[in-house]
Amino acid sequence: MAEKETRARDLPCLQIGEVADRTGVTQRTLRFYEERGLLRPPSRMDGGFRLYSEDDVARVEQIKRLQNLLGLTLAEIKEMVEAEEIKEELRATYRPDLEVDERLSRVQKRIEVTERQDNIISAKLEAMAVMKKELGEKLAHYQEVKADLHKQRSESAASAT
Amino acid sequence: MAEKETRARDLPCLQIGEVADRTGVTQRTLRFYEERGLLRPPSRMDGGFRLYSEDDVARVEQIKRLQNLLGLTLAEIKEMVEAEEIKEELRATYRPDLEVDERLSRVQKRIEVTERQDNIISAKLEAMAVMKKELGEKLAHYQEVKADLHKQRSESAASAT
DNA sequence: TTGATAATTGACGTTTGCGTTAGTGATAGC
DNA sequence: GCTATCACTAACGCAAACGTCAATTATCAA
Known part of the structure; x- marks a missing residue:
């Protein structure tokens, strides 16, 4: 059941515009973060539109906190969020x-x-x-x-x- | 007597290299801050070399704190240190x-x-x-x-x- | 099916905050 | 008086972190 909830949170169902609105960053910024490896390439709709999950939203917020509060560069932040990747990888390939x-x-x-x-x-x-x-x-x-x-x-x- | 001490602190006697060493910023940065109005144009030696005071050193350190801790831009910092100018102006033209x-x-x-x-x-x-x-x-x-x-x-x- | 929105990629532009020569003059120790 | 630093201005350069078109394609509601 906990697994079901996790899956629900991971269900990608948000388009880039909504993620942008909710996080306060621009679409450009989201694509830019993806390009730089700060966000995993999200899944896509048939037509190619990006589909983000709630986890992705949380991640963007985390990136912004690391930027604004700690003044880290995106390169430094990347190192840190890569550790998060490992977490998810661990959870997936259990x-x-x-x-x-x-x-x-x-x-x-x-x-x-x-x-x-x-x-x-x-x-x-x-x-x-x-x-x-x-x-x-x-x-x-x-x-x-x-x-x-x-x-x-x-x-x-x-x-x- | 307090006045004498104040004058001693304001006595410009530091060359740009020493200020750079003590504050950890480069000479370029000091000139750049001056250009942007973050540091008052310091007095000069006969040959044109800049002469800084201890107050200037303190100012540079303050600028760095505002940058590193608060993440302010130089423009924002300028606004803030301009208020310091007013203080000194007040003290001078008493x-x-x-x-x-x-x-x-x-x-x-x-x-x-x-x-x-x-x-x-x-x-x-x-x-x-x-x-x-x-x-x-x-x-x-x-x-x-x-x-x-x-x-x-x-x-x-x-x-x- | 036809607009009205919304997204996509690609490419070039912009701002901030300095770094980096280049060429020239100043100061200080011997 | 020579020379080893040190400093001066002016100008170009640069990386980071996006912004801003432009031209094209998707989605969705009526």
């Missing part, structure tokens, strides 16, 4: 016993990639926390200056009467 | 009383810019925190899978004897 070593090394690879992402995020989070603190202090200072100036103005207005 | 309104509106401008930065940072921090949490869960999951596989392997090894 040959349980014999190749345990192979599966182990792939899980290991995924662990490494995930740890790298985590390191990047952690470093950025730290630096940004520092920056936010400084900004807060700055703001407080300006607010003070502003209050002073307001007082000055009202005083000089009072003395002018 | 005409206390008369133009209180003018000073108020400039402080107000700086407050707005700072708040914008703060908003960007806050949003990013939040999104990144979510991402970090997800990554943590992912990692935990993989570790589990890894442990399972290890167990499988040792078991099949045992049954093979």
Whole structure:
């Protein structure tokens, strides 16, 4: 049953326009990502129209997060999403016993990639926390200056009467 | 005395090469930032060599932070550092009383810019925190899978004897 | 079946953020 | 005064990440 749900999620039924609308990127961008290997070549309708799945949508969103939040290049992002490919490959070709070593090394690879992402995020989070603190202090200072100036103005207005 | 220190910090005495070394950007980049209005045109030696101050170094570092952490474009960064200009202008032409309104509106401008930065940072921090949490869960999951596989392997090894 | 949309490939264009010469002048140590 | 750096301007170059036609074909609703 879990399998059925998985299949339902993977059922490609979205045209490129809808994916574009939902993810906020252009059709051009979707084709571009495909060309660069960031998205797997989607299945097609008889006429050749691309058909995307919900998984593909999730993937595009992930790419955008890696771009916007971490500032990674598409080349770097490609490396990371390739690890996702391996996951799906693992799930598809589920040959349980014999190749345990192979599966182990792939899980290991995924662990490494995930740890790298985590390191990047952690470093950025730290630096940004520092920056936010400084900004807060700055703001407080300006607010003070502003209050002073307001007082000055009202005083000089009072003395002018 | 505070004024003397400020002047000491502003004393331009660094050549472009040293600034490049200290900030980790190239000389080309420094000239480029100047061209784009991100750095004020520095003073020059008799022969025309640029002379930077410590304040300039700090500015370059700030630019780099805004680029790397927030992913802002140079155009956006320019807007922000222009507010810094106003600060220095305020400090230089310290005409206390008369133009209180003018000073108020400039402080107000700086407050707005700072708040914008703060908003960007806050949003990013939040999104990144979510991402970090997800990554943590992912990692935990993989570790589990890894442990399972290890167990499988040792078991099949045992049954093979 | 006939428009009105929506998608396809291919190719060239654009912006950002610098890199990279090239040719010339400035500074400093010996 | 020579020479080894260092810096100057000007101009062209370039990779990344798409944008923008153009010409053609699909899909779908009426």
